[in-house]
Amino acid sequence: MRSRSAKLSLTIVAIILGVLVVMQLRTQGRIAKSVSAQSATDQSTMISNLYDSNLNLRKEVDSLHAQLAEHNASFGQSDLTAMIRELNKLRIANGLSEVSGPGVLMTVSADLRPDELEDLINELRNAGAEAIAVNGQRVVARTAVAEAGSSVAINGIRIGKPYILLAIGQPETLERALVRKGGLVTYLQNTYPDATVAVLKRTKMTLPVYPAGYEWQYAVPAK
Numbered sequence: 001m002r003s004r005s006a007k008l009s010l011t012i013v014a015i016i017l018g019v020l021v022v023m024q025l026r027t028q029g030r031i032a033k034s035v036s037a038q039s040a041t042d043q044s045t046m047i048s049n050l051y052d053s054n055l056n057l058r059k060e061v062d063s064l065h066a067q068l069a070e071h072n073a074s075f076g077q078s079d080l081t082a083m084i085r086e087l088n089k090l091r092i093a094n095g096l097s098e099v100s101g102p103g104v105l106m107t108v109s110a111d112l113r114p115d116e117l118e119d120l121i122n123e124l125r126n127a128g129a130e131a132i133a134v135n136g137q138r139v140v141a142r143t144a145v146a147e148a149g150s151s152v153a154i155n156g157i158r159i160g161k162p163y164i165l166l167a168i169g170q171p172e173t174l175e176r177a178l179v180r181k182g183g184l185v186t187y188l189q190n191t192y193p194d195a196t197v198a199v200l201k202r203t204k205m206t207l208p209v210y211p212a213g214y215e216w217q218y219a220v221p222a223k
Contacts, residue, residue, distance in 0.1 A: 095138040095210025099131045102203050103168040104175050109161050110195030114152050118145045123184050127177030129167040131207050135159040138210040155212055171201040
């Protein structure tokens with residue numbers, strides 16, 4: 001009896017242990033599945049958030065690149081325009097291009113001395129003339145007015161009367177500087193009473209290019 005009862009007890013214990021093991025395994029499986037599902041969901045959410053963030057950052061970077069390109073393009077264009085404007089000013093000042101504009105035309109039929117012609121040029125410069133020519137010779141910074149026998153040489157070219165000076169600038173200002181009381185026109189009329197001295201305003205004149213050009217042998221840009 002004891003043997004049979006012991007066997008029955010062992011059998012019941014074994015069954016109970018088996019049921020407990022199966023229940024434990026099933027519980028662990030459900031927990032594992034729950035954890036796996038939860039981890040997958042978290043990972044999916046995280047990946048989705050990262051993708052959205054990267055997409056927004058990429059859009060921001062593209063926007064900044066576009067703004068930078070637009071800024072560089074506008075800066076480059078404005079810089080180039082300024083450089084061209086300055087280059088044109090230098091070409092005008094150095095007589096390297098024809099120029100046109102309003103100003104005055106002065107005619108003197110007297111045999112002027114070099115210093116008298118130079119005084120006329122300086123008077124026009126002081127009155128704001130932006131470009132000057134004398135008998136077809138453009139006057140620039142290196143222009144020299146010299147005596148050439150009984151006449152005058154300008155830019156190394158001999159010229160004679162009548163002297164025709166063209167000056168581009170504000171016509172009224174240039175005219176007033178020449179014809180003012182005690183000015184050069186008065187001086188020339190008194191010095192050469194038989195000569196014709198006339199100053200006429202012009203709405204547009206064209207001055208030629210400085211013929212000699214430039215060749216730099218010693219001067220270089222300073223570092």
